[in-house]
Amino acid sequence: MENSKVVAGGSLTQRLEIQEVFEHLSAREKLYAHHMSRAAWDGTRIILRQVSFEAEQIFDLILELYQSCSGDWTLLMENCDVDQKNLDNLLEYAALFLGNIGNYYSEGDQKITSALTKTALFKFGRASAKSRALLENVVPAMISPHPSSLRFPSPNTQSGYYPGPGILSRQEIVEITRVLDSRSIEPENTRIQKSVQDGRVVYDVLQGSTEIGSEEESTQINGAIATICVVRGDYSDILKNVCASLSKASEYAATDSQRAILDDYIRSFTTESLDTYRESQKKWILEKEPVVENIFGFVEQYHDPLGVRAESPGLVAVTDPEETAIFKRFVDEAPKFLRMLPWAAGASENDGRGPFEKTSFEAPEFTSIHALAYCSTIIFEGINLPNYNDIRETVGFKNVIIANRMRANVEGMSAGTLVKKSDMESLGRCRHRVRFVSTAVHELLGHSASKLLTRDRDGGANFDVNNPPINPLTGKPVTSWYRSGQTWTTVFENLATSVEECRASLVAAYLMDVPELMELFGYTDTGGVTAEELLYNTYLLLAVEGVESLQHYSVENKGQAHSRESFGILK
Structure with a gap:
């Protein structure tokens, strides 16, 4: 793996060396590590959705452009009739995007914008029908400096933790979080989406799980009657892939306790239960010196502007x-x-x-x-x-x-x-x-x-x-x-x-x-x-x-x- 970042006057690439320690693993340990890594990469799409509305489609565009030329960027230039400068601008944007897993800098939460013009970007649509369709959706977001940062939703800021057409105020988010807390619903694996349905304000609390379902109740938010609907099944399509990879990894686990940890991960991602996730963490702590270590779950709260909803790293x-x-x-x-x-x-x-x-x-x-x-x-x-x-x-x-x-x-x-x-x-x-x-x-x-x-x-x-x-x-x-x-x-x-x-x-x-x-x-x-x-x-x-x-x-x-x-x- 490589760790890349763009600096003034060029790019700096540092290798993340792994071969020496990886080669000491047994064949079984390598297979365990492989399937666990697949689970981590499967879960990356959760992070993209937590960053911004457009991030996952930009990710798909980058992958599609790479696959259309089998990684031969010279061929992409020829197929799309673009010059070296435009290709360099595209690759710089792609490197920054992939390095931060999203179109906002991971430190500072400021937006990453492309140096390419709208016309130049659309030239890359010649690579394939899929790339053309994706570009139609993401070009405005790739070239516009707005929303400029990840904060509480506003005309100039956004947050993937609060998606949807209705803009949530900070006070609304705080009040909803307190209502959930009073009902013992923890916020880490949730997002909140606001809408107006038949004249009433509805707050959908989206819970990460493969299982789908919902429950709703009336409450007061900002002094007005509103409906809070707890909706299970956020990231369902992604979490199914994560659970499948974790299940495959379990076949190569070294100990019963490792398998028990993965079982808890799978149950938590299936049912949205953070109590089950807590049990996985207790077992994870007691799993001493595993040859292959792992960290999964909704654990890092750095990018939620309220500081309570969590990214799901792998x-x-x-x-x-x-x-x-x-x-x-x-x-x-x-x-x-x-x-x-x-x-x-x-x-x-x-x-x-x-x-x-x-x-x-x-x-x-x-x-x-x-x-x-x-x-x-x-x-x-x-x-x-x-x-x-x-x-x-x-x-x-x-x-x-x-x-x-x-x-x-x-x-x-x-x-x-x-x-x-x-x-x-x-x-x-x-x-x-x-x-x-x-x-x-x-x-x-x-x-x-x-x-x-x-x-x-x-x-x-x-x-x-x-x-x-x-x-x-x-x-x-x-x-x-x-x-x-x-x-x-x-x-x-x-x-x-x-x-x-x-x-x-x-x-x-x-x-x-x-x-x-x-x-x-x-x-x-x-x-x-x-x-x-x-x-x-x-x-x-x-x-x-x-x-x-x-x-x-x-x-x-x-x-x-x-x-x-x-x-x-x-x-």
Whole structure:
């Protein structure tokens, strides 16, 4: 696989190396990985529909043009009577589209538009009858700068999570989400579509499942009577293919627990049940060190403007045993580093971790993996899942570093004119090392450190309600906490992921000057790259990434969560 992005003056392509670890798999493991990868790619069309109305048809157009010339772009030029410049413009647009899985940038959510004119685009319709038909539908969307970004629906913005002719206001979306919450319908695998039928306002809540059905009831939205109709069967055609590939993969699963995880995936995608998906996550956490790792489901909430509806990525990867051994040592030492965090300073309770940490640190799975198929708008270097806090506290969680993604990303980076010439050489040598260590800390301690203070419906709590913890910022007892069923994403909505990523990155930056931590990863004051040099470049890289994050900013859309995190830290 290759990781491509267009840069000023040309294009930069980095290979995602996988062959070495893949060749160590047995024939059965390779077949398992193959069918799991098919499931991931099958699910890509869900993501396209979550991005925009036109994204899936543009995807089909790109595939059709490729197939019409069997990948021989010179032949496409001849068949369509276009010159090299027009072909280059088409391929640049296709590369950006495929790299972001949609016609909006995955970071910043700003629209990708084609440099081709309407006339030039329609020339490519000569490739086939199908390409002509698709172009009729998508050319306006490919060349128009509007809707300019992915936000709450408006004349200038759109969101695939809120499709349809009726424009939903933010307040309507919030109220509908609260109504669903009161009925224990979780939002992750839903979209909302507004219409007017026989003079009445109808809100269709589309649930991702292969099964089809609906239930409706009257309620009040914005003070007016409206109908909410919960409609099962969103993405039904796609999820049937995903489930078929998962079922085939199950025939080659290495363990009964792997098969049980896939069975839960299939049942969840069939029935829309997120309770069944939660059960899959509990089993997934307990599946220790699988040779072939996977992540499926409606899990990433970065692109929903409300921050509660989730993208459905598919990741299939092969474990790297040597790098995983380093992470195991880090996990073993993790409780010691938790005691060094500022909210635990001087604490004697909870084994020195203080009242804001869990009573016990359940050693999570932490592995280094190489992506074989990674179908997502954002290709992360590290992942910490699941996002369900109750499961994290009672069962645990997993951390993974996607090693081949990280290497390709770092090798393709250039600080350009952002740093002094005297720092360029050092940053070049240290950048990958900084990203490796800081991402490891970010995922293991950043996302897992601390707990949500919560009271349940029966009055129970995970803290002493008669003697609440002292807020380290005010010196007084805390006065608020989470209610049963609430999570940080439902409370803080679209701000939640930015704050969470900022917290995780700052935990990493805070601990990067701890000698014991640096030594664990092989950096001391006597090595080729010293711990001091690594620390200097950690802060230099924070500054560089803070400035670079501005490329994803617009007035309408304040930027993707990780970009906002980087700029917030720079400030």
